Amino acid sequence: MRQTVPINRRDFVRKFMDSGLSYEESRKAYETMTRIFEDAICSGAKINIGNVLSIVPVWMEPRVVNMGFERVKNCVKKTQRTYYLGQRIRYRVNLYREFIRTHSLNWI
Numbered sequence: 001m002r003q004t005v006p007i008n009r010r011d012f013v014r015k016f017m018d019s020g021l022s023y024e025e026s027r028k029a030y031e032t033m034t035r036i037f038e039d040a041i042c043s044g045a046k047i048n049i050g051n052v053l054s055i056v057p058v059w060m061e062p063r064v065v066n067m068g069f070e071r072v073k074n075c076v077k078k079t080q081r082t083y084y085l086g087q088r089i090r091y092r093v094n095l096y097r098e099f100i101r102t103h104s105l106n107w108i
Contacts, residue, residue, distance in 0.1 A: 004107060044089065053095050060088045 009030060016026035040047045047055040065083045069076045 041091075051096060052099050053093055056092045056094060058090050058092050060085075060090055062087045 012030045012033075013023070013026045016029050017023060021029065037047065041057075044057045046057065049055070063085055065085055067081045067083065068078065070079045070081060071077075
C-alpha cells in the first residue's frame, strides 16, 4: 500500500473556503461536521457519508483469550496466561460498490 499524506482540519477548511465559504464559516462547518461524527460514535449509530462510504459499529462479544507466551525484556518466555476481553465495539468502513465502480482507487 502506498504511503499518503493524511487529510486534516486545515485541508477540510481549505476545501470549504475553495467552495465559497469564508474562513469563519468554514471553521464552523468543520466543527459541526466533527461534532456530528462524535455524537454518532458515542451513540453507536451507523454513519453514512454521502455516496462514498458508511462507518458501521460492530459489537464484539466478550471472550476468553489464551496466550502461550510472555514478553520479558528482549525475549519471549513460554508461559500459559488467560485474559478476559470484555464487550467492546469496533468500527467497520464499507466503501459503496457504486463509488468503487465509478472511481479509480489510487491507493490499491
